[in-house]
Amino acid sequence: MAIESVDAYLDSHKDAFEDQLKAFLRIPSISAQPAHNADTLRAAEFVRDDLIAMGCAAELIATKGHPLVYAERNDAPGRPTLLIYGHYDVQPPEPMEPWLSPPFEPTVRDGNIYARGATDDKGQMLTHLKALEAWLKTAGTLPVNVKVLIEGEEEVGGASLEAYVAEHPDRLACDYAVISDSSQFAPGMPAITYGLKGLAYFEIVLRGAKIDLHSGTFGGAVANPCNALSVILASLKGPDGRIQIPGFYDAVRPLEDWERAAFAKLPFSEAEFQASVGAPSLEGEAGYTTLERKWARPTCDVNGIYGGYQGPGPKTVLPCTAGAKLSFRLVPDQDPKTIAELFRKHVEVVCPRGVVIEKFIDHHGAPAVLVNVETPGVRAAVKAIEAGFGKAPFFIREGGSIPVVGLLKQQLGVDTLLLGWGQNDDNLHGPNEKFSLADFHRGIKTSAHFLAELAKA
Amino acid sequence: MAIESVDAYLDSHKDAFEDQLKAFLRIPSISAQPAHNADTLRAAEFVRDDLIAMGCAAELIATKGHPLVYAERNDAPGRPTLLIYGHYDVQPPEPMEPWLSPPFEPTVRDGNIYARGATDDKGQMLTHLKALEAWLKTAGTLPVNVKVLIEGEEEVGGASLEAYVAEHPDRLACDYAVISDSSQFAPGMPAITYGLKGLAYFEIVLRGAKIDLHSGTFGGAVANPCNALSVILASLKGPDGRIQIPGFYDAVRPLEDWERAAFAKLPFSEAEFQASVGAPSLEGEAGYTTLERKWARPTCDVNGIYGGYQGPGPKTVLPCTAGAKLSFRLVPDQDPKTIAELFRKHVEVVCPRGVVIEKFIDHHGAPAVLVNVETPGVRAAVKAIEAGFGKAPFFIREGGSIPVVGLLKQQLGVDTLLLGWGQNDDNLHGPNEKFSLADFHRGIKTSAHFLAELAKA
Numbered sequence: 001m002a003i004e005s006v007d008a009y010l011d012s013h014k015d016a017f018e019d020q021l022k023a024f025l026r027i028p029s030i031s032a033q034p035a036h037n038a039d040t041l042r043a044a045e046f047v048r049d050d051l052i053a054m055g056c057a058a059e060l061i062a063t064k065g066h067p068l069v070y071a072e073r074n075d076a077p078g079r080p081t082l083l084i085y086g087h088y089d090v091q092p093p094e095p096m097e098p099w100l101s102p103p104f105e106p107t108v109r110d111g112n113i114y115a116r117g118a119t120d121d122k123g124q125m126l127t128h129l130k131a132l133e134a135w136l137k138t139a140g141t142l143p144v145n146v147k148v149l150i151e152g153e154e155e156v157g158g159a160s161l162e163a164y165v166a167e168h169p170d171r172l173a174c175d176y177a178v179i180s181d182s183s184q185f186a187p188g189m190p191a192i193t194y195g196l197k198g199l200a201y202f203e204i205v206l207r208g209a210k211i212d213l214h215s216g217t218f219g220g221a222v223a224n225p226c227n228a229l230s231v232i233l234a235s236l237k238g239p240d241g242r243i244q245i246p247g248f249y250d251a252v253r254p255l256e257d258w259e260r261a262a263f264a265k266l267p268f269s270e271a272e273f274q275a276s277v278g279a280p281s282l283e284g285e286a287g288y289t290t291l292e293r294k295w296a297r298p299t300c301d302v303n304g305i306y307g308g309y310q311g312p313g314p315k316t317v318l319p320c321t322a323g324a325k326l327s328f329r330l331v332p333d334q335d336p337k338t339i340a341e342l343f344r345k346h347v348e349v350v351c352p353r354g355v356v357i358e359k360f361i362d363h364h365g366a367p368a369v370l371v372n373v374e375t376p377g378v379r380a381a382v383k384a385i386e387a388g389f390g391k392a393p394f395f396i397r398e399g400g401s402i403p404v405v406g407l408l409k410q411q412l413g414v415d416t417l418l419l420g421w422g423q424n425d426d427n428l429h430g431p432n433e434k435f436s437l438a439d440f441h442r443g444i445k446t447s448a449h450f451l452a453e454l455a456k457a
Numbered sequence: 458m459a460i461e462s463v464d465a466y467l468d469s470h471k472d473a474f475e476d477q478l479k480a481f482l483r484i485p486s487i488s489a490q491p492a493h494n495a496d497t498l499r500a501a502e503f504v505r506d507d508l509i510a511m512g513c514a515a516e517l518i519a520t521k522g523h524p525l526v527y528a529e530r531n532d533a534p535g536r537p538t539l540l541i542y543g544h545y546d547v548q549p550p551e552p553m554e555p556w557l558s559p560p561f562e563p564t565v566r567d568g569n570i571y572a573r574g575a576t577d578d579k580g581q582m583l584t585h586l587k588a589l590e591a592w593l594k595t596a597g598t599l600p601v602n603v604k605v606l607i608e609g610e611e612e613v614g615g616a617s618l619e620a621y622v623a624e625h626p627d628r629l630a631c632d633y634a635v636i637s638d639s640s641q642f643a644p645g646m647p648a649i650t651y652g653l654k655g656l657a658y659f660e661i662v663l664r665g666a667k668i669d670l671h672s673g674t675f676g677g678a679v680a681n682p683c684n685a686l687s688v689i690l691a692s693l694k695g696p697d698g699r700i701q702i703p704g705f706y707d708a709v710r711p712l713e714d715w716e717r718a719a720f721a722k723l724p725f726s727e728a729e730f731q732a733s734v735g736a737p738s739l740e741g742e743a744g745y746t747t748l749e750r751k752w753a754r755p756t757c758d759v760n761g762i763y764g765g766y767q768g769p770g771p772k773t774v775l776p777c778t779a780g781a782k783l784s785f786r787l788v789p790d791q792d793p794k795t796i797a798e799l800f801r802k803h804v805e806v807v808c809p810r811g812v813v814i815e816k817f818i819d820h821h822g823a824p825a826v827l828v829n830v831e832t833p834g835v836r837a838a839v840k841a842i843e844a845g846f847g848k849a850p851f852f853i854r855e856g857g858s859i860p861v862v863g864l865l866k867q868q869l870g871v872d873t874l875l876l877g878w879g880q881n882d883d884n885l886h887g888p889n890e891k892f893s894l895a896d897f898h899r900g901i902k903t904s905a906h907f908l909a910e911l912a913k914a
Contacts, residue, residue: 197673201771210735216654216857219786220698220756221730221747223740226781227759230690237684239809241677273678278667283680283811290678299677301775302684308761309782314658314820316784316857317760324683325766327773329676352696354740363771400673400773429671 005138006448010130014441017130018113020050021440024088024122025106025115031066031089031156040066040152043088043122047129047150054133055140056148063160066152074145080377080454081145083174083414084132085404086125086181087154090117091429098431111437118435120428124180124421125150127440131447143455147174154181158403165411176377177408178450180443182420185266185396190389190442192381193418195295195397196405198330198368200339201303204232204347205323205359212308215318223354225322226307233324235350236300241285243300243328245346248339253332253370255296259397263291266394295397299329321358329399336365369405371415376457381417383453388446419446462595463905467587471898474587475570477507478897481545481579482563482572488523488546488613497523497609500545500579504586504607511590512597513605520617523609531602537834537911538602540631540871541589542861543582543638544611547574548886555888568894575892577885581637581878582607584897588904600912604631611638615860622868633834634865635907637900639877642723642853647846647899649838650875652752652854653862655787655825657796658760661689661804662780662816669765672775680811682779683764690781692807693757698742700757700785702803705796710789710827712753716854720748723851752854756786778815786856793822826862828872833914838874840910845903876903 029043030036044060047069051058058071066089074081093103093116101107106115113123128148135142149172151161165172185191206225213222238244270290274282284293293299307322309315328339340362351357371378373395385393398418405416421443427433486500487493501517504526508515515528523546531538550560550573558564563572570580585605592599606629608618622629642648663682670679695701727747731739741750750756764779766772785796797819808814828835830852842850855875862873878900884890 199673199773201773203771208736213734214857215756215758215760215784216656216786217751217855218734219758219856220741220750220754221739222734222736223738224758226762227690227694227757229762230687230759233684233687234691277670277675277679279665279679279811280813281680281811282678283809284677293677294674297677299672300684301672301676301681302687302765302779303672303772303774304765304767304776305683305686305762305779306767308759310761310763314660314782314784315760316656316658318758319761322759322762325771327672327771329673352740354736354738356737398674399676400671 002139002143003449003452006134007445009134009138010441010445010448017441017444018437021113021123021126022106024126025113025117026104028104029089029117029152030092031153032092040089044069044152047088050129051148055136056132058148061164063164065160068152068161068164069150070148072145072147073142075141076144076455079144080175080457081147081173082451082454083147083149083172083177083408084128085177085179085408086128086150087121087152088125088150089152089155090120090122091155095431100432108437112434113437114432114434116433118433119422119426120433121154121181123435123440124443127180127421127443128178128447130444131451134448135451143451147172161404162407165407169411172412174412174414176454177414177416178419179402179404179416180419180421181402182398182418183422183424183426184420184439185394187423189394190385190391191394191396191420192378192385193396193398193420194371194373196369196401197399198334198336198366199327199401200330200336200343200365201325201327201363202340202343203323203325203359203361203363204357205321206351206355207321207358208355209318209320212320213318215316218318222318223352224318225355226319228352228355229305229307229322229324231352232347232350233302233326235346241283243298245342247342248298251333251335251338252298255292259296260292262395263289263295266291294399296331298331298334300326302326323359330368332368332370334368336367340365366401366403366406369409371417375415377415377417377454380453380457381419381450384446384450385419387449388442459596459600460906460909463591464902466591466595467898467902467905474898474901475894478570478580478583479563481583482570482574483561485561486546486574486609487549488610489549497546501526501609504545507586508605512593513589515605518621520621522617525609525618525621526607527605529604530599532598533601533912536601537632537914538604538630539908539911540604540606540629540634540865541585542634542636543585543607544578544609545582545607546609546612547577547579548612552888557889565894569891570894571889571891573890575890576879576883577890578611578638580892580897581900584637584878584900585635585904587901588908591901591905592908600908603908604629618861619864622864626868629869631869631871633911634871634873635876636859636861636873637876637878638859639855639875640879640881640883641877641896642851644880646851647842647848648851648853648877649835649842650853650855650877651828651830653826653858654856655791655793655823656784656858657787657793657800657822658782658784658820659797659800660780660782660816660818660820661814662778663808663812664778664815665812666775666777669777670775672773675775679775680809681775682812683776685809685812686762686764686779686781688809689804689807690759690783692803698740700755702799704799705755708791708795709755712749716753717749719852720746720752723748751856753788755788755791756856757783759783780816787825789825789827791825793824797822823858823860823863826866828874832872834872834874834911837910837914838876838907841903841907842876844906845899
């Protein structure tokens, strides 16, 4: 049987795979830092060369930024086509001081490999390449058609990928996409993430006087944009945690009964969660559990505020401007553009007299995504996870956004299977990023079996 | 007559006085910048040497910081003793770019002398020294007893002066103090400032989680200190501009009828004031005019806010802390300590759940000051201004605080006569600071006549 040869190949190549992972992690492919452009290119070439070495005609696709890596094999006419997405770029490692081992010298401690990009996304992405390799090196062919699309700008906005996908829907046509760039529910508890929140991110800047004034000489006679900003921001949520923008909840799809029941059954401790974040209490929308708030209810957070004097000690200034960055996490079926309109109108209504809205910036928006869990692809993923992890996955949602999922849905019309091998404490984007080597190998095995299961679907 | 000789001396020494002012202004006595410590000392020596040259036994008094200059002449036993206060230090000149002529190269344009310190306070302070000189060089004696106390730390908090005054109340004993470090009501409209607001300045820092979190993964389940801060700040004032802290107005002394009538008669244009500050409208406490709000009603201004991400573009962070600097301007008879207690209690009551008040800093406080306008000293000042400026002064109040006025009242029990020769557009603390040379000479003449009038009081 082909799958048994694949499994044997995986067993006998664990050391080789880990060595390859380390080599990949040593490349400081920091897409945000132009000084590392050559390194970022080197990471793209690493992926391309690995695909070529296993027998895929891979290529670099030049963009305005960092190149895309692309390969495809159409070995199975009549069977499904799978698009594997991942990214070879990483976040900047700064701040350096908290790292226990250098971010680009991968180091194994307690079964985890520590390095920038270990979980996000080099380690997770590599699982799919190694699964392809196992098939090609044993069966000499893949059981389904596969397209591989790996980008180098995920950490800086993904503009090149977005343009390429929009321009090449035919080339990228597929039945499912798979992404491993997220986490399990908890250690030993693999998961399929079937829902992501959307996002609507804004910045507002208020202006009062034309210049900063002395707060003694002018205070009380001229409106203060810092005070006015607080009135606007305070108006956004009520004491019950509900967002008070008229119409905000109109399009919200309520949680389904099966979801609330499924969430409630998950082994989730509110007390442990509170301890892990170190908050004095857990607060949110009345009538919902923490998991429901995190995964399935829209939210409003001020991401930053600024205005006036921020240095040490006092300064008696009456500032002329104040600003805030704030964002709404959206759920199905909220439309980011509608939310932007409702928010803007609300700000105009509640803005105190004496200040003007000098800037209203709509930074970016993306709708929420819910993947249909009743598809052959999802059923194949469940079986593959059972094979790779030895247990059935949990179905979970996630409060964050993965814009490429919406992009693939919109441009290619496909559902993405979010099969994350990471853990919630992997510290992606932070110091001491890690990835479990056991999960690395489980992920490879799951990916290899997923190809086989998808072929039968 | 002695005063006629004095006037003649003033007339014949205008050029000499201006030359001296320029020499004084050329010294970059920036008390905040240790690199200029030698210059700051040089300015103290300039004042001392000028006093010695006119016949006063002046000395430098060493302090932990910049020295005090002190001199006294007890020429008139039985007559009042006047304490002349001023400061020889100046604000940093930065930013340099907007200066049309270098800040320490005094330059005359359109009858104004442009330089750092021109109005604040070298030019204004020098008027009193030149008045003393005129008396000593003509009559050979002063008509009242005079103590001169000039400090070099006014722009950096005045700690040395505060300590010295507290330790030497007998040496500094006097009947009145006079300070020229403020402004006229408008050009050609000299004024006596009889009221200053007090100040209560605070900083609060809120904390939610122990570290910054991802706003997607954790938003809606963990309280956001930026949102919570806005709730606290928005609670401070109502839409009617009234401060909503329980008990805040309890001790406020209402404006007297004569004051409201006097303010209303002042040639003040709300439209011109609005245009000068460039605000979209004038807003403040309902039921009061702009002058009443500026001068005689307590206010609440947020002086600075900070929290979360303030860089360019969006960042989806759920910040773990947020802070604000804010201050109340107080009127008679509000007590800064009582206000601090009321404010702290209010913050604790309105602070949303899920965050804690990590810091509550009481930066500093000072009570408001109202000078009794029915004293011989004030009447003498009125006559002197009529002599020096050719018209009677307006009686005005001011929204700012001059801490030394409270210090002299508290430690020496004396009222201070605030006789300001500056203009509201003199740009003290800003680029292109200026002082009218005509007002310089009017100030000298007023000061000289004030000594004569005080002798008769």
